[in-house]
Amino acid sequence: MSEFTKELERRIDAGWLTEPQDVRRMLKHSAAEGRNMAQHIYAYMDLWLLQESLYPIYRVTMGGNADLDTLKAAANGIIGPAANNFRATKMEDTTSVLYRSITAISGCDSLESLAATIRVVQRFINMMFYAVDLAFPWDAMCQEYSRVMKDFVPPHRAGAVDVSDQ
Amino acid sequence: MKKLKFTFHGKDLYADMLTEEAPLTCEAVEKACPFTTRWVHAKIVYNEVFCPTTIEGPKFRENPIPNVPGDIGFYDLPQCICCWHGDMKPLGAGNVFARFTPEQMAAFHEETVGMWEETGCPVTVDVVEEV
Numbered sequence: 001m002s003e004f005t006k007e008l009e010r011r012i013d014a015g016w017l018t019e020p021q022d023v024r025r026m027l028k029h030s031a032a033e034g035r036n037m038a039q040h041i042y043a044y045m046d047l048w049l050l051q052e053s054l055y056p057i058y059r060v061t062m063g064g065n066a067d068l069d070t071l072k073a074a075a076n077g078i079i080g081p082a083a084n085n086f087r088a089t090k091m092e093d094t095t096s097v098l099y100r101s102i103t104a105i106s107g108c109d110s111l112e113s114l115a116a117t118i119r120v121v122q123r124f125i126n127m128m129f130y131a132v133d134l135a136f137p138w139d140a141m142c143q144e145y146s147r148v149m150k151d152f153v154p155p156h157r158a159g160a161v162d163v164s165d166q
Numbered sequence: 167m168k169k170l171k172f173t174f175h176g177k178d179l180y181a182d183m184l185t186e187e188a189p190l191t192c193e194a195v196e197k198a199c200p201f202t203t204r205w206v207h208a209k210i211v212y213n214e215v216f217c218p219t220t221i222e223g224p225k226f227r228e229n230p231i232p233n234v235p236g237d238i239g240f241y242d243l244p245q246c247i248c249c250w251h252g253d254m255k256p257l258g259a260g261n262v263f264a265r266f267t268p269e270q271m272a273a274f275h276e277e278t279v280g281m282w283e284e285t286g287c288p289v290t291v292d293v294v295e296e297v
Contacts, residue, residue, distance in 0.1 A: 016203045016218060017288065055243045059225060125222070126244050130206055130218050133285045138207070 047129035188263035194223035200292035238264035
């Protein structure tokens with residue numbers, strides 16, 4: 001097991017029970033402007049999409065009947081833009097892990113080692129996804145959303161025919 | 167019969183392992199146990215809670231039957247154990263590897279029905295032999 005994999009295993013084990021520091025960093029970002037809810041939603045969905053996107057590549061890699069370099073390029077092609085998104089939301093540890101995962105994936109010399117590396121990165125992102133989930137006040141936000149949305153009409157909808165219940 | 171045991175809120179709650187219908191998943195779950203994680207509430211299904219795990223189970227849905235209240239499934243992608251309880255409409259077919267009896271589900275429902283408001287409760291998961 002590589003040092004990178006060991007580090008991620010430690011982060012995963014700790015992250016289930018102790019909130020990772022990145023969650024606090026993300027929540028502080030844009031807090032002064034009162035817009036950190038947007039950061040929260042973006043981080044939540046970016047994490048969800050990244051782990052969902054990496055999983056099929058992991059499955060194909062597990063199958064053992066694909067080109068190593070193509071799979072490495074596919075995985076890194078997904079991870080790179082995602083890492084930039086987490087840099088934007090000030091999730092510095094996640095950004096660091098993802099940039100280093102690109103290096104780790106590039107260095108894999110077999111489908112087996114690539115599958116193991118993609119899986120541990122995907123599992124780390126999964127852990128972060130739930131950490132961000134648990135920091136969101138879903139009940140309070142859903143109630144407030146329902147209250148605000150009850151009479152809200154976006155300007156571009158004014159005058160449009162409502163077909164939602166036809 | 168082997169039982170899946172959830173310990174939280176100071177209580178032990180049990181479900182029956184479906185070792186005939188999902189032997190690979192049951193074996194993977196047992197291998198990873200015991201472990202402590204947290205409950206997370208589902209966002210779409212009304213009465214569903216799940217807990218992230220480190221279980222490395224089969225990479226396919228071994229027992230993909232439509233979920234009904236009382237079913238317990240394992241999903242490999244998010245490595246989650248999902249529990250459906252009380253009144254709920256399933257989204258689809260999960261990999262069902264354990265099931266609550268009606269009495270077990272009633273006790274589980276009692277402890278988890280408030281988790282939408284208070285999510286993140288620690289839970290210890292184990293597999294035990296029926297006593």
